[in-house]
Amino acid sequence: MRHRHSLEDYHSGILLGDKVLLAQAITLAESELESDRDLIENLIEKLVTDKKNSIRIGITGSPGVGKSTFIETFGKHLTAQNKKVAVLAIDPSSYKTKGSILGDKTRMEELAKDPLAFIRPSATRNTLGGVTAGTRESILLCEAAGFDFIIIETVGVGQSEVAVRNLVDFFLLLMLAGSGDELQGIKKGIMEMADGIVITKADGENLKKATQAQADFTHALHLFQLPDSGWNPKVLTTSALAKKGIEETINMISEYVQFTRANGFFDKNRHQQDVACFHDYFNASLLHLLAQRISIEKSKKNLENEIMAGQITPWKASRQLSNLILDALKKI
Ligand code: GDP
Numbered sequence: 001m002r003h004r005h006s007l008e009d010y011h012s013g014i015l016l017g018d019k020v021l022l023a024q025a026i027t028l029a030e031s032e033l034e035s036d037r038d039l040i041e042n043l044i045e046k047l048v049t050d051k052k053n054s055i056r057i058g059i060t061g062s063p064g065v066g067k068s069t070f071i072e073t074f075g076k077h078l079t080a081q082n083k084k085v086a087v088l089a090i091d092p093s094s095y096k097t098k099g100s101i102l103g104d105k106t107r108m109e110e111l112a113k114d115p116l117a118f119i120r121p122s123a124t125r126n127t128l129g130g131v132t133a134g135t136r137e138s139i140l141l142c143e144a145a146g147f148d149f150i151i152i153e154t155v156g157v158g159q160s161e162v163a164v165r166n167l168v169d170f171f172l173l174l175m176l177a178g179s180g181d182e183l184q185g186i187k188k189g190i191m192e193m194a195d196g197i198v199i200t201k202a203d204g205e206n207l208k209k210a211t212q213a214q215a216d217f218t219h220a221l222h223l224f225q226l227p228d229s230g231w232n233p234k235v236l237t238t239s240a241l242a243k244k245g246i247e248e249t250i251n252m253i254s255e256y257v258q259f260t261r262a263n264g265f266f267d268k269n270r271h272q273q274d275v276a277c278f279h280d281y282f283n284a285s286l287l288h289l290l291a292q293r294i295s296i297e298k299s300k301k302n303l304e305n306e307i308m309a310g311q312i313t314p315w316k317a318s319r320q321l322s323n324l325i326l327d328a329l330k331k332i
Contacts, residue, residue: 014145022141040137061200070174072109077246087117229263
């Protein structure tokens with residue numbers, strides 16, 4: 001049995017900004033143990049009473065696009081302005097392989113040493129709550145610990161971006177000019193979700209290509225429908241190594257926050273995200289409750305096999321399973 005602190009200890013420690021307790025509480029948020037769930041839910045209830053002015057930013061991009069270098073420079077820029085920055089890196093590779101791209105200790109070395117920063121790599125898992133199990137709670141925990149900017153980093157492979165989009169205020173897509181990113185269909189979907197695009201590594205020989213890509217993407221974005229926020233997504237060029245375009249990126253995000261606070265979208269979006277969270281958790285806990293009382297795994301597996309063998313349609317199989325649950329419930 002792993003050591004757990006008391007609710008009071010987590011609560012007071014996090015309010016004081018204790019990073020060790022914060023990290024331990026995030027481990028609780030990612031845990032699937034029933035007792036940990038109870039503890040984290042009680043902790044969050046106690047912590048969310050104060051309204052926080054933090055900004056939640058999703059940052060995504062293909063491996064090698066320059067995410068960690070960008071986040072390090074971006075984060076250092078913010079901490080230099082006395083802002084506290086938390087980075088939650090969602091790593092799709094680490095759960096399967098137990099290795100980790102994002103967990104690599106050499107990533108964001110400078111930022112990791114910064115007393116005003118907190119970096120936490122998290123493995124994704126495909127359980128209740130999907131790819132973001134624990135991430136929503138982790139954001140709230142970081143906010144309670146006084147972080148002004150919460151960055152959620154994902155590798156731009158598709159599924160996790162949609163989930164992350166639903167957790168943040170501003171969604172930033174990092175792209176590399178001439179990398180073929182432009183051609184991928186999957187990127188088009190992610191581009192449509194972006195509030196801003198940053199072309200990375202706009203330095204040296206890349207500068208010309210980056211400026212061209214900026215014009216191309218700006219044009220492409222105009223072809224999309226204006227998002228619900230009413231905000232026109234912007235495209236910037238940056239060089240994290242030369243520290244160029246970083247201030248502009250921060251200004252773009254501040255401008256977005258001002259704009260959406262003024263038109264009411266900022267709060268509305270967060271409330272809509274809370275409703276979506278309610279649906280996710282309700283569905284998950286309902287399934288969990290059912291699974292505790294009725295064993296459907298065997299019947300489900302049999303039906304899956306029948307579907308694979310083309311012996312039954314998915315609709316009929318679903319109906320059969322629902323009826324089985326109904327019958328079992330009547331007997332309880
Ligand atoms: P990630 O996989 O998206 O996190 O990418 P990294 O931040 O690890 O960067 C991948 C490579 O690109 C590294 O070799 C970096 O040194 C390089 N890189 C990152 N940012 C820049 C930049 O602004 N300019 C140049 N020229 N190279 C960069």
